[in-house]
Amino acid sequence: MAIKALRGMKDILPPLSDKYLAFIEKASHIAKNYNFSYIETPLLEETALFRRSVGESSDIVGKEMYQFIDKGDNDVCLRPEGTAGVVRSFIEHKLDRQGGVHRFFYYGPMFRYERPQKGRLREFHQFGIESFGEPSVYEDASIILLARDILDAFGITYELKINSLGCPACMPGYRQKLVEFLQSHEDICEDCKRRRETNPIRVLDCKNEGCQAIYEEAPKLSEHLCADCRRDFTKLQELLTQNGVSFTIDPHLVRGLDYYTKTAFEFTSSHLGAQNAVAGGGRYDNLVEYLGGKPTPAVGFAIGIERILDLIELPRSPRQGYYIGVMVPEATDIAFGLAQKLRRSERVAMQYHPKSLKAHLKAADKHNVRYALIIGEDELAKDAVWIKDLEESSEKVIPISQLWSDDDRLRYQNLEQ
């Protein structure tokens, strides 16, 4: 039987791959404008890294890890997300000891053994950013604006939800109040009962409607924030409003990873189905220290690229480059040499097999090139090429020697020259 890709894993073929590349290029450009630099970390890391950072009580670590023992007896795991690896790298390269602010962006595959459905894959791609060393809430606002700019660049409409998850000064007090509330409710689902013991905050984003009705009455995190967290959360809202971002405050937005403190946010799109989160992130001020580094505030987000691709319509790109074809086999070597030379600076599609002029022009149109260069019997005899500008619909025959100037640069850029 033919071998197929694994369940939940997808090939990205043209024309979807054109969208993928266009997205990476644009998002990287925007991240650079915000002063972020590219980082690449391995796909495979020690399992302990994700257990400690993403958290034992999260679904990712509890159920979804691609974990195995390698030939050297190491317990390793395909990364389920990008933040943990970037934090590990940040500490390993002693950037925490350098001080200052370090900003990174990355993209690539992530792996989660989830139940595949529309918008939910086992291998998917994220574009993410992580900023280290800046405690100011202006940085939180700045990265939310960065995510907004990326979504805007592709005309993606979104809803933004924000919340504050508090800090070590106010979170434990709130957690205690929430546990007391949960203990007086035995009618919550089994998952929530388990979370009541392991990570009570996570009950708040339970999808069970019965539980949600109960949690309407639960103590609200926003009412238990310390003065610092409250001030920052208010300032964040001001900054977003001043910069044209509309949002709603969702007191039940807790995110599925355990490392968040203070700001948490999620961008969703109503054009997607059940899996409507296109990006998520927040602050994680304790994670660097927790993984053995110097205490360093940090904030970041990741966009799910597959979900974005579903929403992007790329405009048809303008005609660009050359198509080269021959009408007689004796012309192929010359045409081949011409293609090689042109490819130093231009996109070239070459057809090796002789065809009629009509067939070549049809193919040139399909390749969306600007110029068709064809060598037939007459042109071969004159050491020339027949050129058609597919945009202007003009054509002429010119000697091959005139295609390049003396300094060997392509001279022929339009037929009027």
Ligand code: HAM
């Ligand atoms: P996350 O919310 O788990 O956050 O994932 C971010 C985005 O990845 C989601 O909003 C979604 O678009 C996409 N995504 C997640 N799981 C899947 C899946 N199974 N199939 C397709 N797309 C998916 C993080 O991963 C954090 N590391 C974000 C972050 C960076 N926080 C701080 N810095």
